[in-house]
Amino acid sequence: MPLGLLTIPCRTDNYAFLLHDDSTGAAALVDAPEAGPIQAALEAHGWRLTDILLTHHHDDHVAGVEELREGGARVIGAEADAHRLPALDAAVTPGAPLEVLGTRVEVIDVPGHTVGHVAFHFPQDHIAFTADSLMALGCGRLFEGTAGQMWDSLRRLRDLPGDTLICSGHEYTETNARFAQTIEPGNAALQERARAVTQARADGRPTVPSRLSEERATNPFLRADAPELQRAIGMEGETAETVFAEIRGRKDRF
Known part of the structure; x- marks a missing residue:
């Protein structure tokens, strides 16, 4: 069965995303701007949080991690950015194998907004979590990377199948x-x-x-x-x- 997707508004204009497997009740979170709305969604649906995937280190994407991980969720993030992410249970590298909720996940290197930014592509479910790299009608500011890095990152994302659902991090x-x-x-x-x-x-x-x-x-x-x-x-x-x-x-x- 395909995974379900729930979009959760957080903070002023952030989004978090819950992927859920209704056959098991397990759920995976992508980015954790704040714990409250995410915990409320988990409780409302009776889901068990098993994984937290982090796209980059900015506070408005990781502030809720410590509270949310208390139930034993595995925290996943880029190995190259491990020094400034919350403590990782799984440090991943682009191209290396990763499985979440029984589904293969592609980790894509997308520097530009930050140098350690990654995106997570779930090819079987036609979903990509791009946070502050590719955004709806936009892209993130170049806080750390160069224009060349961001353009290369966007081309990598542009090459995904056209029916891919792009889950970006803000309502901009x-x-x-x-x-x-x-x-x-x-x-x-x-x-x-x-x-x-x-x-x-x-x-x-x-x-x-x-x-x-x-x-x-x-x-x-x-x-x-x-x-x-x-x-x-x-x-x-x-x-x-x-x-x-x-x-x-x-x-x-x-």
């Missing part, structure tokens, strides 16, 4: 949509998505997760090598990394 989509329209105002798919995002937020609905196919068509940070986007910002023929850096800089000033 409405602002991201407004910015994206300054980059590609003639993108009809983007205009349609922006209207849907505005309506969703007006209705109090989350805009995360999103489909990778939709991100490919509308997210300017995935489209730095698209000739039509390069033409739209007067950078036709420039390298994709240069175009990406320009778009990221514009977003930082937006």
Whole structure:
């Protein structure tokens, strides 16, 4: 049976995600912005937390770990970032085998936002947890990495199957949509998505997760090598990394 997915709003604009196996009652958490809403969801559904997967070290993704691990959950994170993550029970490296809830998990290196950021791809369930690397209509700020690193990371994620559900870490989509329209105002798919995002937020609905196919068509940070986007910002023929850096800089000033 495929795993179920529950999106949990946390803090001001964070999301945590619970994967659950209804046949066993086991659940795995991706990122722990705060313990309260996650514990409430576990108790409401009668699930047992077995694993906590961490994408990167920022407090708004790990603050709830110590309280949540008290029930014996295994804490999983990148070996390269172990020195600044909560104590890990399993330190993983990109490409190495990992199994969670009886399902194979691919660990993907996605530096840029931080140098130790990883994403977790569950290929059998068509879900990727990308946190602050690939985001809905956006990408994370370059706090530690370079534009080149982030562009390479986004290309790796872009190469996943188009039906992959992208679970990113924040509700930033409405602002991201407004910015994206300054980059590609003639993108009809983007205009349609922006209207849907505005309506969703007006209705109090989350805009995360999103489909990778939709991100490919509308997210300017995935489209730095698209000739039509390069033409739209007067950078036709420039390298994709240069175009990406320009778009990221514009977003930082937006």
